[in-house]
Amino acid sequence: MELNGTSAVITGGASGLGAGTVRTLTALGVRCTIFDRNETGAKTLAEELGEGANYIGGDVTNPDDCQAAVDQAAEGGNLRIAVNCAGTGWVGRVINKDNTPHDLSAFKFIQELNIVGTFNVMTRAAGAMAGQDVMNEDGERGVIINTASVAAFDGQIGQLAYSASKGAVVGMTLPAARDLSVVGIRVLTIAPGLFDTPLLALLPDDQRTALGQSVLFPKKLGDPKRFGQLVAHIAENSYLNGEVIRLDGGIRMPPK
Ligand SMILES: NC(=O)c1ccc[n+]([C@@H]2O[C@H](COP(=O)([O-])OP(=O)(O)OC[C@H]3O[C@@H](n4cnc5c(N)ncnc54)[C@H](O)[C@@H]3O)[C@@H](O)[C@H]2O)c1
Incomplete structure (x- = not known):
């Protein structure tokens, strides 16, 4: 896909990985619609x-908001890229220290944000992309890139709700790619380390340094611009489809 002159919608685009994506894509000539609950940050x-x-x-948990964001991104025409970065984590074990069950409302909140939010934007963006002309000889109409986490595979102690939600994002990837193949829309997922x-800036410096040291190579936390680079490559490379790509410096998370 030729990126220059296309449009994109990026959820969670006001911060972190979403903002890294917005910066990378705008530098490549993509008109980006930043869709975020934090309107001030987006502005x-x-x-x-x-x-x-x-x-x-x-x-992103509100379907009408998602439709409005997709409509705005499609206004100038040529909406070809949707990137789902809105999401968050939660810490809680199956049972608490006093043996009471994991808080159900917290579990539901994380599934609603990380799964339903992704579903809402993916379905609406796909609808808008499917109505456009094909953009190249491959018959391509667009690409949807979702964000999971290495926690989908290496869920740590206390990541029950988070890993469940990111596992679902991984699980949606292939069926969504298969569903949308008939209209020339690719679907991929990035699983960041x-x-x-x-999100991590909330931790004290020494803990952040220790986390960086736990990465195989390079021994540091990832720069959001690396995430943006992968988004751009996925969008450009039309032969990538239906896959989940770990972007993690080779880390495999231990139990805790
Ligand atoms: N940072 C990491 O190390 C890391 C690792 C693996 C996966 N991830 C995943 O990447 C995604 C982005 O994480 P980040 O680190 O950039 O977080 P972040 O907190 O920096 O950014 C998340 C953005 O999403 C927005 N958002 C949250 N809930 C929303 C909602 N309901 N509707 C619209 N916008 C909403 C926030 O306002 C924020 O701007 C998340 O899904 C996270 O689980 C992050």
Whole structure:
């Protein structure tokens, strides 16, 4: 796919991996719609990037907000890329220290955000992309890139809800790619390891350094721009499809 002149919608685009994606794609000539619950953060980034970016506030768990974001991204025509980065984690074991069960509302909240949020944007973006002309001789119409986590495979102690949600994002990848193959839309998932985003910035410096040292190579937390680079490569390389790609410096997470 030729990126220059296309449009993209990026959920969670105001921060971290989503912002890294927005920066990379705008530099490559992609018009980015930043869709984030943090409207102020989305506005600030869009203003910094100028003409190449616009923003819309909203919640990925709300289907109407997702439709509005996709509609806005499609306004200029040529909506070819949807990247799902909105999401978060949760720490909680199957049973608490006093043997009471994992909080159900927390479990449901994480599934709603990480799975349903991804589903909402994927389905609406696919609908908009499917109605467009093909863009190249392969018959391509677009690409959808979702974000899982290495926790989908190496879930640690306390990651029950988070790993369940990211496992579902992994599980949706192949059937979604198969469903959308008839309309020339590819679906891929990136499973990041440990990235230096506001999520991890909450940890003290020594803990962040120790986490970086636990990466196989290079021994540091990932820069969000590496995530953006992979998004751009996936979008450009039309032969990538239906796959989950770990982006993790070779890390395999221990039990804790
Ligand atoms: N940072 C890491 O090390 C890491 C590792 C593996 C996976 N991930 C995954 O990558 C994704 C992005 O993580 P990040 O580190 O960039 O986090 P982040 O907190 O920096 O950014 C997440 C963004 O999503 C937005 N958001 C949250 N809930 C939303 C909602 N309901 N609707 C719309 N926007 C919403 C937030 O406002 C924020 O701007 C998440 O799904 C996370 O699970 C991150």
